[in-house]
Structure formats: C-alpha cells, structure tokens
Amino acid sequence: MRLHTARPVAPFHPTLKRNSMTKSILVTGSSSGFGEMTAYALANAGHQVFASMRDIQGRNQHKAERTRAFAHEKGRDIRPLELDVFDDDSVERAIQSLLEAAGKIDVIVHNAGHMTLGSAEAFTPAQYAEQYDVNVLGTQRVNRAALPHMRKARSGLLVWLSSTSVLGGTPPWLAPYFAAKAAMESLAISYAGELIRWGIETSIVVPGVFTHGTSHFANAGKPADRVVMRDYAEGPTHTLEVNVAQGHDAVQSAVSDSLEVARAIVEVVGLPAGKRPLHVTVDPADMGYELVAATRDRIRADVYRRMGLDSLLNR
C-alpha cells in the first residue's frame, strides 16, 4: 500500500502565514462527522492539519481527493493521512509520515469512534470488545505512537471527543457505545494528570445529541444476535427503538448545530498554552453533563489535594 507521502502533496499556498500560532494537528476519523468538520475548520483557522481516515485508496478515496482539492483551491494546509485506529502498524506509520512532513506534532484530536444502536443484550461480547477497541484502544494506539514525541517537545494538546452520555442523562439502546465512551473519558482524565508535568494539556470536548448533523447515528452498529433483538422487538420493549429515536428528536431543536463542536475545538486549540479547559460541553439539548461535571471536578480537585497531587490540576 502506498503511503500518502508518495503522492504529490498540494503546494503550500504562499499567502498563508505560518507563525508560532500554527499548530501541527492530527484529527482521527476525518472522513465524516465531527472529525471532518473539525479538520476543515482547523485548516481554515490556519493550522497544518493531517486529516486521518482509513482506506484512503478504497472506500474513502473520494474523501481524500476532496481534502486535497480543498487544500489546493482554498490555499489551506490540510492533507489526508491513512490511519486505521484498529491497526498498530497503520498508526505507527501514520505518525511517522506526519512527523516527516511536519517535523512536530502539536495537537491530537481523538475523534475516531463508532456508535451502536440496539438492545444491550443483543450485542455479542465481541461487539462490545470492538466498541472498546475503536473508541478506547484506538486512542491508546495513537497516544503510544505520538506521545514520546510530544513529551520530548515538552508541549502539546490532546483533544478527546467524548459524549454528554458519560455524565449526563442517557436513554437506553446505546449501551456498548456509552460504556466505551465512559471508558474513554475515564482514560482521558487519568492521562490529564499524568501528562500535565510534560507540558501536555488535555481538553475533553463533550458533544450532546446531534442526530442529524453527522452520520454517526445513520451508520451505527447493530446487534449481531437477531434472535434476542426479535425478542425485544416483540416483547414489552417493542416500543423502545421508536421511543429512543423520537426522544432524540424531541430534545434537539432546529438550532442544534453540529458545526459548533468543530468551532469549539478550533477555539480550544487557539487558546494559549496552560489555558485550555479540561472539558468543553457543546450541548444545545442540555443533557446535564456540565452539572455533574461541576461536582466531579470539585471532588477531583479535593481528592488530589488530600493526596498531595494538586500540582497536577489545571491552573
């Protein structure tokens, strides 16, 4: 498989000024949704963006072409990058490519993720493991490949795409995904404490419900166990699937703009070092994440202080 660096790279537009504010940024899962919007928004903000996705030669070829065309026409520094978060080797190669092209890696946007819809029981353990793999282990593969370089530079920023479901109100029917996101956020918080002394900041961006702004829901994984699914569809739970879909519509409004998530990420990236908030909630549907997070943050600070770890807190 040819690496993207073997293809001609779109020429760098001469009027785009580079300065110390320009960051070298990896956005995983850039073929659609928040990842795609974020990659383009960061490029529009003047950063050097590596819009990673898998299967650039195949399924996502048109996405990769579109990215290159955009870079060329608008004079933005954005390029597609082959990166499959499921695959250790793919991740290693991608980070290597990135470093060859940029010389440094300032920001990682851990966005690649996949959703599920269906009864919790009807997903097999393998499906649960796959959810954990893409939403959690994917970030770990990228972190292990990239962090040694960021630690050497004593600076950097990890942006993690979480979900209001982690702390806020949730409906049923998305169990494997919610469980994986909760795991991812827990991991992000642990990392936050461990990376801060290396000069690497953490910002967890927490979107609420945006069923129509991305293809996350449309492409959601379904349970493998059709027999159990039929039980749920025919038993006392037969209205749940429709309820949840209608419920999601009910909490959103016409003003739920998924582009706000990308804008929030651009804003966080643009903040001076040391000033990035630990979490940013983008949730017009008000699912309650930030209410619970206020208590979580206070207690985290309290526990760190009692353990003598307050130097690890955001200042």
Place this chain on the structure above:
Amino acid sequence: MRGHYSPHRRKPDTQHWSMQPGDGERQKWLFRRNTLLNELYRDDRRAAYAAMAAQTPLADEITIEPVAADTVRGWWARPPHAAPGKGIFFVHGGGFHLGDAKSYLGFVSQIAALTQCAVFSVDYARAPERRFPAAIDDVRKAQGWFVSQDINEYSAIGDSAGGGLVLAMAAHPTESAARLSSVVVFSPWTDLSNSGQSFRDPDTHDPIFTPAVLDGLAASYLDGRNARDPDASPLFGIPKGLPPVYIQVGSEELLRDDSTRYAELAAAKGTDVRLDIYDGLHHVFQRDIGVLDTARVAVERASAFIASSWSETRNVGRTVRKQRSTPCAHTKTQY
C-alpha cells in the same frame, strides 16, 4: 448601549429555559397558598413574608447556628463535610423592609446541601426603622467579619433586594485576601429608580408585584436619597474586574430588565456573565424549591456554577451555549 457596535464587545451568555413538566399546576397551587398566608397575616407584612419564606423545607443533615457578634447577626447553615476554607455569603431579599435570615434558613440550608459549602446568611437593618444606606453598611460590615472566619474564598448569593445588596457589595473589593470567586443573584433589584422597560410595560404580567408596590418600597428605603446612588442601585456602578456573575430571572417579572440590563453592562466591561431567563416563572421562584422542579433545577445550576468557579476548578470546564438562528444542515456539512 444602543447604536454602538464593537466587534470585541462581550455579551452575557444568555439562555432561556422552560418550566419543568407539571410545574404550571404547582405554581398555581403556590400562588393560592401564598394568598392564604397573606390573608392570615394581613396585619403584619413581615410575619406574612417570613411565613412564606419558612415554607422552604430545611435540608437533611444541615446544622444551623446563630451568630450574634457585636456588629454582625445572622445564621450559619453547615453541611457535615463542608469544604474547608470556603464559604457562601447569603443576603436575603424582602424589598429592604421584609425578610430575615432565620425565616430564610430552609432555603439557605438547601443551598448549603447542594453546594456542600457552609453558608452564612446575614441579618441587616431594614426600613422603615433604618433607611438607606443602613442595609448596605450592615452587609459590608458582615462581609468583613465573614472573611475573617477562616475563609480563603467565597461566593455571594442574594435574592431580589438581597441580590442588589450583593452586587453593590461585590462592586467594592475588600482589603482581605479572601477571594470572591463567584456571584449568584436571583431576580436582583438593581435599579431603585425602576426605569427598566419591563417595569412600565403593560404587557409584563408579574403575578407578585405591581409598579406601585416597588415604587413605594424604594421611596421608603431611600427616604429622599438619590435612587441612582450605586450603593442603592448597583446597575449604575458596575466596575470592571467582577468575578463571574450568574443571574437567574423570570420572564414575566417587572424586574426582568434589572437583570438583563445588569448582565449586558457587566459583560461589556469584561465580566463573565451568565443570564438565565425562566419562561413563566415568578420573582425568586428558587425559594419554592420544595414545590417546583424548575426551582430545584435552577438552584442545582447555581450550585454547579459556584462549584466550577472555585480557584481549583476555575479553568476546568466550559460550556458552549451559542444558539444559532439558522437550522442545522441535515446531510451536508459546510465549511
């Protein structure tokens, strides 16, 4: 200010909220109950007001303790594991004539329980016995005493006239090292000249106040002094450098524009201001936390605001609240 556009002008973070389901009926019940209490105590407005305030239940496990020092009187409400070094300074409302710290203990205990922080509720001189500036003088003396009680940082909360007193207090930084981390006000009375648009607008349907009542209270409290003195009307003396301010107000209040104007002006001076407007809710509905779900939610939000404003959590969380007027794109994304 009208007519002047500055691209860097800051605006308050404004959010509109609907009533929680079922609260419409509960609100009607509340108004009937209050009418009854007002009839029962028709000869004693202070007793009537105290009776209404006392309807807010005492939260479990909160210890109350009176304070009767030389220049300070009031009540502490303490949760069992109160955060050390932190406190909340509470100033009750009542139009400068009514209300007292003791009858407000139920409400104050709920705040103590939700914030897990010790709350001091101050008693201050009321009109007509003591007129302006007695109330604000007492509040400032109490603040001076309060910050000497092992307090490293604190939040200030006030409702109605108490909200105005809190904002006037916050306008002047104290000598002490204790940090005022946040201010929360419920339907604050920020303008005793009652010049807000919502005040005179016949389309404002305030179930509690008439303009005559508020004009009368203001006149009696001021006793001829200037209504726009910033110590009486903090709307006219908003400094730079205030801590984050969170204002909650009902949509149909005569005093709604005391909140909206204060929010605009404070934000324009660089203060982080959050303004929540509750559709169909009445003046200081938060006190009805024992009855209205919306009140509970509002006070929870206030607690979360305070929790996220302490120095160790100040830079930790942020919420994007922008509401866009154009509908979202369903299938296409735009750059």
